[in-house]
Every structure is written in structure tokens, then in C-alpha cells.
Amino acid sequence: MKILETRGLSVGHGATTVARDLDLEVAAGEIVGIFGPNGAGKTTALLTLAGCLPAHGGTVTALGSSVGRSTDARALARRGVRLVPEDRGLFRQLTVRENLILGLPGRRAGKSALDETLDALPKLRALLPRRAGLLSGGEQQQLALARALLGRPKLLLVDEMSQGLAPTIAMGLLRMLKDQAAEHGTSVLLVEQHVPMALDVVDRAYVFGHGRIMFSGTASELAGSPDLLAAVYLGADSKAARGPAGGSSLNPNE
Numbered sequence: 001m002k003i004l005e006t007r008g009l010s011v012g013h014g015a016t017t018v019a020r021d022l023d024l025e026v027a028a029g030e031i032v033g034i035f036g037p038n039g040a041g042k043t044t045a046l047l048t049l050a051g052c053l054p055a056h057g058g059t060v061t062a063l064g065s066s067v068g069r070s071t072d073a074r075a076l077a078r079r080g081v082r083l084v085p086e087d088r089g090l091f092r093q094l095t096v097r098e099n100l101i102l103g104l105p106g107r108r109a110g111k112s113a114l115d116e117t118l119d120a121l122p123k124l125r126a127l128l129p130r131r132a133g134l135l136s137g138g139e140q141q142q143l144a145l146a147r148a149l150l151g152r153p154k155l156l157l158v159d160e161m162s163q164g165l166a167p168t169i170a171m172g173l174l175r176m177l178k179d180q181a182a183e184h185g186t187s188v189l190l191v192e193q194h195v196p197m198a199l200d201v202v203d204r205a206y207v208f209g210h211g212r213i214m215f216s217g218t219a220s221e222l223a224g225s226p227d228l229l230a231a232v233y234l235g236a237d238s239k240a241a242r243g244p245a246g247g248s249s250l251n252p253n254e
């Protein structure tokens with residue numbers, strides 16, 4: 001079953017479209033990565049899918065219902081789409097406990113969800129009374145993920161989870177996300193700069209570049225293509241990104 005499907009989606013800011021013709025799919029329980037050079041429109045796409053920005057064109061179907069072009073982040077959140085934004089979106093003056101309570105779906109369901117989440121992220125338990133603004137970067141990211149997972153989302157949109165974190169901490173968090181997603185059947189669409197690290201946890205990947213999707217395929221196809229990996233970081237117009245070069249999964253789209 002498809003949790004998310006976009007067709008010909010264009011995304012941007014104001015009158016400027018930054019990426020177009022985006023055909024994205026996320027199946028139930030799948031972890032899908034969006035990679036690409038700086039400024040390729042990855043965050044803009046994620047914000048559009050979360051209902052925080054209006055689409056510039058195309059269609060979005062989330063959890064079986066069509067989503068209009070206008071923004072309605074709350075309606076999407078009610079349906080089970082949750083965003084973990086790049087800046088983590090924490091209430092820095094509130095405690096860890098208070099931040100978590102804000103993520104609870106309802107009091108009754110919430111208590112067991114809270115206990116389960118704290119079991120999965122035991123370090124947070126000791127930090128419950130501490131102000132979120134005083135946590136380290138890795139602890140803040142754990143809190144942001146825990147808060148999003150507490151709502152038992154069907155689709156989690158995660159932007160740059162590794163931002164500012166040491167690689168070992170970021171890897172640990174990505175693995176925890178994968179475990180939690182598997183346990184609760186959550187689908188995940190994640191934007192990530194650390195591609196080799198993310199390829200360890202994603203099932204499939206899209207590479208954005210030149211305002212479009214340059215590649216769509218499995219994690220192992222991307223891992224096996226050094227040209228494409230170079231294009232992810234540099235925005236290079238690589239041979240692999242341009243040509244059919246032995247794979248129908250390559251989508252030059254230009």
C-alpha cells in the first residue's frame with residue numbers, strides 16, 4: 001500500500017519554483033531517502049509534503065486521500081503525517097517532559113506510548129526535568145524524534161537528522177529511527193546530507209538535482225554508483241545522472 005504518492009509535484013517559495021516534476025512514492029513501512037546538493041529543493045519538498053508550504057503544481061496523495069495545493073499542516077498531522085524539521089522544532093524553555101507531552105495523541109493512549117518511547121530512548125528518561133534548550137545536539141534530536149514518534153505517525157518526514165551531530169551519534173539515531181519505524185509500521189521519508197550513512201538505513205532513494213529528480217532507485221543501486229554519489233554532493237552533471245547507462249532506474253528527466 002502506498003502511504004505517499006506525488007505526481008508532477010512542483011515546489012518552491014513565493015513565485016519561485018525550485019524543483020518540478022517530482023514523482024515520489026513511499027510504501028507502507030518503507031524508509032526512503034531524498035539526497036542532493038545544497039539548494040536542490042529537498043527541504044522545500046519536505047515542507048510542502050508536510051503542508052507547511054503550498055505546492056506550485058502537481059498532485060499529492062497522502063494516506064489514500066488527495067491533498068490540495070493549499071497548506072493544511074494540521075489536517076495532515078491529524079491524518080498521521082508528522083514532520084521533524086531541520087531546526088528540531090523544540091520548545092527550548094520547556095522541559096523534556098513538557099515537550100514530550102505536547103507530542104502525545106491523547107492522555108489515555110499517551111501514557112503507554114510515552115513509556116514505550118522512553119524505553120526505546122532510555123537516555124531521555126533521566127533528562128525529563130531538564131529544559132530542552134540545555135540539551136546537547138544529539139539529545140535534542142532524540143527528543144524531537146521521540147516527540148514525533150509519540151503521535152504514532154503513519155508517515156514521518158525527517159529533515160537533516162544528522163545536522164550538527166558527530167557521525168557515531170547520527171548513525172545511532174538513524175538506526176533507532178529504523179527500529180522504531182519497523183516496530184510501529186511507520187513509513188519514513190528522510191532528507192539527509194550524510195548519504196553513505198543514510199544508505200545504511202534507507203530502502204530506496206531519490207536524488208534531486210538541476211531542479212528535478214536525477215535518480216530514483218534502491219539504496220544498493222545508489223551505493224554502487226560513484227558518479228551519482230558525486231552528483232549528490234557536488235550537483236555535478238555526472239554521466240550516470242544524465243544517461244540511461246545501464247539502468248532503467250536512472251531518470252534524467254531533463
Ligand SMILES: Nc1ncnc2c1ncn2[C@@H]1O[C@H](COP(=O)(O)OP(=O)(O)OP(=O)(O)O)[C@@H](O)[C@H]1O
Pocket residue numbers: 013014018036037038039040041042043044045193
Ligand atoms: N523561505 C525561503 N524563501 C525563498 N527562497 C528560499 C526559502 N527557503 C529556501 N529557499 C531557496 O530555495 C532553494 C531550495 O532550498 P532548500 O532548502 O529546499 O534546499 P535543500 O536541497 O534542502 O538544500 P540544503 O541541503 O542546503 O539544506 C534554495 O535556492 C534556497 O535559497
